[in-house]
Amino acid sequence: MTELEINNLVKRFGEVEAVKGVNLKVKAGSLVALLGPSGCGKTTTLRMIAGLEQPSKGDILFNGSSVLAIPPEKRNIGMVFQRYVLFPHMSVEKNVSFGLRMQGMDKAEINRRVAEVMKIVQLEGFEKRFPSQLSGGQQQRVAIARTVVTNPQLMLMDEPLSNLDAKLREEMRSFITDLQKRLGITTLFVTHDQIEAIELADQIGVMFKGELVQFGTPEDIFNRPINPKVADFMGATNLISGHLKSKTRLETEVGSLDLAQQPSQVEGSKVIATIRPEHIDLNTETKGPNQFKALIKEAVYYGGIVSYKVQSGLLSLNVKDRSTRRFKVGEEVMLELAKEHLWVFPEN
Ligand SMILES: Nc1ncnc2c1ncn2[C@@H]1O[C@H](COP(=O)(O)OP(=O)(O)OP(=O)(O)O)[C@@H](O)[C@H]1O
Ligand SMILES: [Mg+2]
Incomplete structure (x- = not known):
């Protein structure tokens, strides 16, 4: 060999x-x-x-x-x-x-x-x-x-x-x-x-x-x-900017998010977090941390998957949902960002 x-x-x-x-x-x-x-x-x-x-x-x-x-x-x-x-x-x-x-x-x-x-x-x-x-x-x-x-x-x-x-x-x-x-x-x-x-x-x-x-x-x-760039190429199309409040907490324009992975950046650094569309959950009520309100802007149905575009403030995110529920355009939902799937990069 x-x-x-x-x-x-x-x-x-x-x-x-x-x-x-x-x-x-x-x-x-x-x-x-x-x-x-x-x-x-x-x-x-x-x-x-x-x-x-x-x-x-x-x-x-x-x-x-x-x-x-x-x-x-x-x-x-x-x-x-x-x-x-x-x-x-x-x-x-x-x-x-x-x-x-x-x-x-x-x-x-x-x-x-x-x-x-x-x-x-x-x-x-x-x-x-x-x-x-x-x-x-x-x-x-x-x-x-x-x-x-x-x-x-x-x-x-x-x-x-x-x-x-x-x-x-x-x-x-x-x-x-x-x-x-x-x-x-x-x-x-x-x-x-x-x-x-x-x-x-x-x-x-x-x-x-x-x-x-x-x-x-x-x-x-x-x-x-x-x-x-690699994240985007691999399909993690959601980018959320913020700064590190602590090693496990990120402050963003939509609220604070818990992180599972400890980033290498120091506290206070400006960073970008990324999450894949399939790792964002849609709920109708608040259940725990890493949730914030958003509005359904677009819903496209594929076989077994609904692809949503959602908006929270100025932040626009893609969500892929496998469940049988359907949310309509204009509906208000709670987004839940699984902390183990949030990944943080230095900003630039
Ligand atoms: N013989 C050549 N003369 C001049 N430029 C070339 C030559 N061969 C490749 N290039 C250039 O080198 C770059 C890389 O080309 P390459 O064919 O290696 O890309 P690739 O990653 O295989 O792309 P693709 O996915 O489209 O096949 C391109 O900008 C291409 O135009
Ligand atoms: Mg080639």
Whole structure:
């Protein structure tokens, strides 16, 4: 198994600095998701690891040794892309064995490996079909089979599921995690989909504008985002400004709030608190602390969830409610902000 390490990696394209000093470690056998909005440098980072792009600065190491001098075809990397270009005129079997045939591998060994991989990707019996006779998910599994059949020391996946419909995408996610864990191939998986990253990854690196701004477990990133921008990107769209009255109490424009986590800022500091829409409860009466009055401004019904916009003074918040109750626009409610889900950042 291979450990991947990236040290202070920089890539400039003329004036554009696409990657600005990224440090990252992918432990042997783990799956790291690189998550970030369009244009933040995810693909450029993958291409440098694969050797398709030369870094402007920094180093890339496999098991502690630099690979910068090693050409792409010798790095033993498997790549899976969004557009999984299969050869249309070749059967599934021929597509999967292509890389091995290019290496001039013995025919019996090729057949053995292809049969093994077809079983792994659950496509036994599809060997003689052509890509046009497969569903999108099956085609993507052929693309993955073609990659793992070469026993890569590292797998790089660049938004491999974004061309699939929602249901298939979910199936393929669990397929990829199972496969990755079973084969133990160190994997870097690029996505701009937060949920995908959370479901797939052992650890997530969040990138903005060429910089890696946070690295941690899905739980860390989801519940303890490092700054309001990461919080917003992860769907914690509610930002409440205030100042710390004590280590566990926040004074805000709508009232005081108890905190469960002790912030690192000193008492009196101006801070921003964030809470996810699903962690705000709506009640008709006061029941305890961390509650304040608000007005329903908007209510949108989704299957099983009502998404509300509520207003308290100048503060506007998003709430996602799973209960069967319905509040109407114009109705007055009590908001309850679960203290264990309130997270505090320094203001700026
Ligand atoms: N060959 C190139 N020449 C010039 N600029 C480039 C080149 N490749 C990428 N860039 C720029 O570098 C930045 C990062 O691009 P990159 O493709 O790595 O983003 P990304 O995070 O993969 O985005 P997406 O989610 O849209 O795929 C962008 O501003 C892009 O325009
Ligand atoms: Mg990209």
